[in-house]
Amino acid sequence: MVYWDLFVAFFIPGIVGYGGGPASIPLVEYEVVQRYEWMTTQEFGEVLALGNALPGPIATKMAGFIGYEVAGAPGAVIALFATVGPSLLAMLLLVGLLMKFKESPRVKRMTSFIRPVIAVLLGALAVDFFATGQEGAGWIQTGILAVGSYILLEVRKVHPAFVILFALAYGAIFLSW
Amino acid sequence: MDVKLQSQIFLAFFRVGMLGYGGGPAAIPLVQKEVVELYEWMDDEEFGDLLALSNTLPGPVLTKLSGYIGYRVGGFFGMLGALFASVIPTVVLMIILIGFLTSFSDSPIVQGMTHAIAPVVGVMMLVLTYNFLKTSRNQMGWTGMLALTGLAILITEIADVHPAILIGILLIIGFSSIRHRKQEAGQT
Numbered sequence: 625m626v627y628w629d630l631f632v633a634f635f636i637p638g639i640v641g642y643g644g645g646p647a648s649i650p651l652v653e654y655e656v657v658q659r660y661e662w663m664t665t666q667e668f669g670e671v672l673a674l675g676n677a678l679p680g681p682i683a684t685k686m687a688g689f690i691g692y693e694v695a696g697a698p699g700a701v702i703a704l705f706a707t708v709g710p711s712l713l714a715m716l717l718l719v720g721l722l723m724k725f726k727e728s729p730r731v732k733r734m735t736s737f738i739r740p741v742i743a744v745l746l747g748a749l750a751v752d753f754f755a756t757g758q759e760g761a762g763w764i765q766t767g768i769l770a771v772g773s774y775i776l777l778e779v780r781k782v783h784p785a786f787v788i789l790f791a792l793a794y795g796a797i798f799l800s801w
Numbered sequence: 802m803d804v805k806l807q808s809q810i811f812l813a814f815f816r817v818g819m820l821g822y823g824g825g826p827a828a829i830p831l832v833q834k835e836v837v838e839l840y841e842w843m844d845d846e847e848f849g850d851l852l853a854l855s856n857t858l859p860g861p862v863l864t865k866l867s868g869y870i871g872y873r874v875g876g877f878f879g880m881l882g883a884l885f886a887s888v889i890p891t892v893v894l895m896i897i898l899i900g901f902l903t904s905f906s907d908s909p910i911v912q913g914m915t916h917a918i919a920p921v922v923g924v925m926m927l928v929l930t931y932n933f934l935k936t937s938r939n940q941m942g943w944t945g946m947l948a949l950t951g952l953a954i955l956i957t958e959i960a961d962v963h964p965a966i967l968i969g970i971l972l973i974i975g976f977s978s979i980r981h982r983k984q985e986a987g988q989t
Contacts (some may be wrong), residue, residue: 637862640859640969642859648860681818685843688888715854733975740953745957750924755924760915760916765916770923777925789937796917799916
C-alpha cells in the first residue's frame with residue numbers, strides 16, 4: 625500500500641539520519657529512487673535543486689513534495705509525519721533522560737561513526753548527478769556547469785539560491801536546442 | 802487558549818522557516834534570535850542545552866527544536882503551530898513552483914533548464930561529501946576515517962546493503978564500545 629510505503633520511506637531516513645536534514649538526503653534518495661522507484665535520479669536532482677533554492681528545512685520540503693507527488697495531500701501529510709514525528713516524539717518523551725547524555729562521549733562517538741557512511745552516500749549521489757548531467761547535457765556542458773558552480777559556491781561564496789538561478793538561466797539559453 | 806501567545810509562536814517559526822536558507826541546521830541561529838532574543842521564552846543556556854539535546858537524537862534538527870519549544874511555550878497547540886509554521890509554507894511553495902515548471906516541461910527552454918541542474922546539484926553533494934569527510938578526519942584521524950569510509954563503500958555501494966542497516970550497526974557499536982572510551986580518556 626502506497627501510504628505505508630511512503631511512511632517507511634521517510635521513517636527510515638528520519639530515525640537513522642544523524643546530523644540534521646541534509647545528512648538524511650542520500651537516505652531519502654535511496655528509498656525514493658532506488659528502492660521504491662517513485663522518481664528517477666534526474667527528477668530527484670531537480671526537486672533537490674529547487675528545494676535548495678527555496679528557504680526552509682530541506683528534509684521536510686523533500687518529504688512534503690515527494691509525498692504529494694506520489695499520493696496527493698494525504699501522501700504529503702504521511703511523509704511529513706514520518707520525517708518529523710518519531711524524532712520529535714522521542715525528544716518530548718526523553719528530555720530528562722537525554723539531558724544526562726547530551727555531552728556524553730558515547731553520543732559524540734555514535735555521530736562520528738556515522739559521518740563517513742553519510743559521506744560515502746553523498747559521494748555516490750554526486751556521481752549519480754554528474755552521470756545524469758552528462759546524459760542530458762553532455763560531458764562538456766556538465767563540466768562547464770560543475771566547475772562554474774563550484775567557483776561560484778565555494779570560491780566566490782555566492783548564495784546557493786542564486787547559483788541555481790544562474791544554472792537555470794544558463795540552461796534556458798544554452799541547452800534549450 | 803492564549804491567542805496572542807499562539808500567534809507569536811506561529812510567527813516566530815514562520816519567519817524561521819521562510820528566512821532560513823541552506824536547510825534546517827542553517828536556520829538554528831534564527832531560532833535562537835526569535836526564541837531567546839525577541840520573545841525571551843528561554844535564556845541562551847537553556848537554548849544551548851536544548852540544541853545539544855536534539856543532537857543526541859536522529860532526524861531533522863529544526864523540527865525537533867520547533868516542536869519542542871512550541872510544546873514548552875504553548876502546549877500541544879503551540880507544538881502544532883510551531884511545526885506547521887516551520888514546515889508547511891515552504892512545502893506549499895515547493896509544490897507550486899515544481900507544478901508550474903512541469904506544466905511547461907515540453908518547452909525546450911524548461912528542458913534546457915532541467916538539464917543544467919544536475920551538475921550543480923552534483924557539485925553541492927560533492928562539497929557536502931568533502932565537509933563530512935573533513936569533520937570525520939578531525940574527529941577520528943586519517944586511519945579511522947579511511948577505514949570507515951572504505952567499509953561504507955564496500956557495504957553500501959559494492960555489496961548494495963541498505964545503508965540504514967550499516968548505520969544501525971555502527972550506532973550500536975558506537976554506543977556500547979568501552980575500549981574506545983578508555984582510549985579517548987587516555988588521550989585527554
